[in-house]
Amino acid sequence: MEFETFKEFFSLENIQNLLSQYRSFGPLPGVLLPMLEAFLPVLPLFVFIMANAAAFGLWGGFVYSWLGTCGGALIVFFLVRKYGQKRLFLFISRHKRIKKLLDWIERHGFGPLFLILCFPFTPSSAINVVAGLSKIKTSQFVLAVLCGKLVMVFMVSYIGYDVRALFQQPVRTAITGVIIVILWFVGKQLEKRLTQGLSKKVKSK
Template sequence: MSSVTSRRLINLMTVVTLGATVALTIYWFNLGLFDDIPTLQNYLNHSGLLGPLIFILIQIIQVVIPVIPGGISTAAGVILFGPWWGFVYNDIGITIGSLINFWLARRYGKPFILHIISEKTYDRYIGYTTNQRKFDWLFGLAIVLPVAPDDILCLLAGLTKMTWRRFFWIIVLGKPITIAAYSLILVTGAHWLGL
């Protein structure tokens, strides 16, 4: 895939994602679902698998193409589906998105990554990949820490010699810790604010 083609594909996916998000928001607004959170939660709970699937898809897309800040969509999962199911749906979507990022970076390399992040950001983090053993440990630690730039690191990991198996297990075992920490902070904060 050429640099121009990958850029066009990313632009198209961004426009489609934003368009679908806007259309869904307008549709839900017209249904009166934004009048209060319990109404929206009730709607999603009675939508069967459609509500969770849409949310998981949004999470996957926001990891691969950072249209929506990850913290906002993670918070939305907890608010809309509750702490347990919000955690589960967040974890599924973010894990799948992270695996896709790793695959895309491995398949299309640096030119693809520079369509997602700036060259300045790339230059800031690429130096960590020079020592594979050290990078693997730093990557595992960063995935567990809630303040690390996970999506960028998943892309950069795709450029290294990290195995699929190691990447998979770091994400599967580490991501839930971060997502659980976010969920706990959100639930505690909401409870403290009386929401």
């Protein structure tokens, strides 16, 4: 399939038509499409989320997209973590740039991962693989995915639900920025509690 044909097939209109055709399956198509993007990063996650918002409404589309994209990211992470010692993954982890990214993720943990995952055009699929290969705590990665994807999916769902509102109602747009700050603070507090809890468990053994 040529690139132009690929772009045409995965247009917003075509995905909306696809969701309409399989509406009898309920939310399943709306969850599966964003989930597939974690395994096939060439798929347009942005389009899937916008189509879900248009097809299922702002909140329905948001929930289905969030469940799908988080589920896909966590499945990839756990698969890589389990089979990370296989030859393919060992080869990947020895790459110079991958090593730098591994060190960066291990040093910084939740904070930068959360910010990266807040934005829809970052290479989140690559982040899932590298995080699985790294020594980052599972709790930190899960928390970053759930919070970061929450922000990203909501912003894209909002755009997909009503593009004009972004310009006609700037106050509502500003709320998105406030949500990012709040989730950042809450995420850091949860991370501290998780770290403290793990430290206590280690000391008690």
